[in-house]
Amino acid sequence: MKMKWSSGAVLAVLAGAAHAQSSVTLYGAIDAGLLYQSTTADSFAPHAPNTGHVFSFKDAGLYSSFWGLKGTEDLGGGYQANFRLQGVFNSGSGRLGLADTTGGTAVFNQQTTIGLSGPFGSFDLGRQFTPMIYAMADTDVRGSGNFGSILNAWLGMNQATGWQGTNSNVPIGALYDSNAIVYQSPKFYGVSLALEYAPGGVPGQIQGGTRESAVLNYSNYGLNLAAVYYNAHDTNTAAASPTGLANNRFYYLGAKYTFHAVSVSASYAIGKNPSDTSQANYEFISGGLGYQFTPFLDISSGVYYIKDRNDATNHSIEYVLGGEYLLSKRTTVYAQVGYVANRGTMNQAIAYGEPVAPGVSTTAAMIGVRHSF
Template structure:
């Protein structure tokens, strides 16, 4: 009898394995470097005074230092259940990354998703990096890096719109969204579609705190194209503000990048505004990039980013950045980069993510560092 039970148990175990193969992976990256910046400020306020030069140990020169867990279970028929938990930490201090609530941090502040994938595409639910960010990455030679890229230029747009930098919830577009439902279609002749909806969960207000976005992408024959529409309600409200469904966040983006042999060139055009008060918040961003891969391990990229206030022509900025990257191994990357931004009026576009510059003046920044993935 015992032998029969053991045999039956073994059959169940092996049979289950045939239909439900699963795996869990621990992964992450540490990105650290040394930064010089010719001006600085204590905050992202357009009135913040210049506090002088900065020499500092700086986390995230290319991308954030992250760690996480991800897993997949094959449930048969071409379908899989996936989960991902990913958070940011500061490699210089060990502190965790910001959350959507002002001043708060979270262990997994980038992604906490569970979803399903199959022939229909993928569907993920939870806090996650929104589809528009991947579209910007795909159409920027600088790869939406944390130093002088379309990402830092877009963050400059948010700073000009009043983002204080104390949370990840910005007034124009979004880097992450809480409670997000995201569908990603399969590619069809190079074209794909991503749709996002994030319920606000506000009692008595169906649109209170909601977000929705759509991203159309094409990738084929070395050409990447992307079109983005993002719309939000009650974006970045004050701590005591009750969400009421106000439509105050809209972002449009058109981008393209073409790679031919070892050359890459990119351009984009975007508009960010507050539909409920466009006479106060209405910005335009234009970018261009050029890159060359000298060897499989060594490449140089450059980008130009022009940001202007459509309501006040005196407020505008020009940013230029160039960087060199060398792969020491499959897991380790060394980099050096330099950037310059000329801010006019109250504009305070930054060069480096999380490092304020003095508004209305020109600033130079340079950084060397290393990024190791595991």
């Protein structure tokens, strides 16, 4: 839904406004379904007990249910000013204000950015998705979906470090970063670069709480390649007492190739605490295969392996198969099934936000519908 405001209308409401907003768009999606899971746990703790199987309503089977506002003002000469406000909600309860960082929640917990774009590329300032997440999604056949994808494998690494899933200030990499400045270059023969820096704002500690990352992408002729470097200081619980030490580092290499209706993908990643690798030192490997039977029906599969480099008894492997059918341009129905074999204290989950029992095998299945607006 787009609402276009003339400069006269804006001046009538906001006296003294100098320019009209070229466009403001309200957008979002609602995603809901039914989930069966053969094991559960009451938390993501590495030793959480198995509370048994569960059959439940599940929000966000493919991706988050979310809503947002975005706007663009034409500055002339190919330049634009942009803003975006975006946050998730629970389609089962209608709840807003989901977890942001330790001790707080946020309505617009995904993106609150203002920026400029033009022939030089784009600059965005504020809380936003990290460039690494886009790179990972583009090099996984199953994208970074909420059920059995590279997103779950990366989160599995974080859960293995003891992250409880109650905030977005994770020990390895990042899905979102607050106070971030992100530059995205234009493509040059399929090659593009994304750079991120987030100052920590800690008095007397220039590196306290800072984050920086770089992503090199190639996208052309059906081939997507991505290389990721992410480094952060004082993440997760260490943020309460900044030291300035780098304790969050993530490396990722991924590729996806699509030829006609067939897509294949593969990736390798390392996540660790460089100031003390005994606390966190993990790697994962992924592979995927997809086939688009018709313009309306797509089937995808993936395998995701995580290994604790400090303890060989801690490892997990997950297998996933899913199908999506487009009822219309905006409405999709889907069915998904996954199996994960967790060993030791590993607790890689199948469905986003749904803990599984550590150290045992779990099966999950889900059907649902997603509508975008």
